[in-house]
Amino acid sequence: MKMNIANQLTILRIILIPFFIYFLLAGQLAIAFIFFLLASFTDFLDGYLARKHHLITNFGKFMDPLADKLLITSAMICFVELGMLNSWVVILIISREFIVSIFRAIAAAEGIVIAASWWGKAKTISQMIMVIILLLNNYPFSLLNLPVDQISIYVATILTVVSGYDYIVKNKQVLKE
Numbered sequence: 001m002k003m004n005i006a007n008q009l010t011i012l013r014i015i016l017i018p019f020f021i022y023f024l025l026a027g028q029l030a031i032a033f034i035f036f037l038l039a040s041f042t043d044f045l046d047g048y049l050a051r052k053h054h055l056i057t058n059f060g061k062f063m064d065p066l067a068d069k070l071l072i073t074s075a076m077i078c079f080v081e082l083g084m085l086n087s088w089v090v091i092l093i094i095s096r097e098f099i100v101s102i103f104r105a106i107a108a109a110e111g112i113v114i115a116a117s118w119w120g121k122a123k124t125i126s127q128m129i130m131v132i133i134l135l136l137n138n139y140p141f142s143l144l145n146l147p148v149d150q151i152s153i154y155v156a157t158i159l160t161v162v163s164g165y166d167y168i169v170k171n172k173q174v175l176k177e
Helices: 005-025 029-052 058-081 087-109 118-137 148-170
Strands: none
Touching (some): 005 029, 005 058, 029 058, 029 118, 058 087, 087 148, 118 148
8 A cells, every 4th residue: 555645744753753852862952853843844744735635544634643642742751851841741731642542542443533623733733832942942052041931831731621622522422322
């Protein structure tokens, strides 16, 4: 089976994650930042190409959000280890991701594919912005010497909770037998 370009970009995003993690934990924040930006750009590009060229597939509907979750949660777990992020934020965000993933699995077992909502996309974008800001604010030559890192953490956390609630409310029929 040949994969379309949108799905190949999603796989590329997953492949970039270990490189991002390596450089982040090695203290090479500038290189980690480049890998994160490249991975984030593949998220934008795969979605754009899938919509523009009608390349939306069930594989993409499942793997694109998974790739996003892997990228963001990997960054956040590393940030906890590096003292850049409180663990309660990561626990809350990962809990939401587990809940949504379980909903998707139940829906898939019933033959239903649930695509990401606007709230979910806003959540992902806010989390990516949060990671970028945390990387920039902790670069040896801090580019954003402002409290925007804390603001970005709160915005991402709030959007994560709201999108999780929206997801459950809109898809509660999945739990009905």
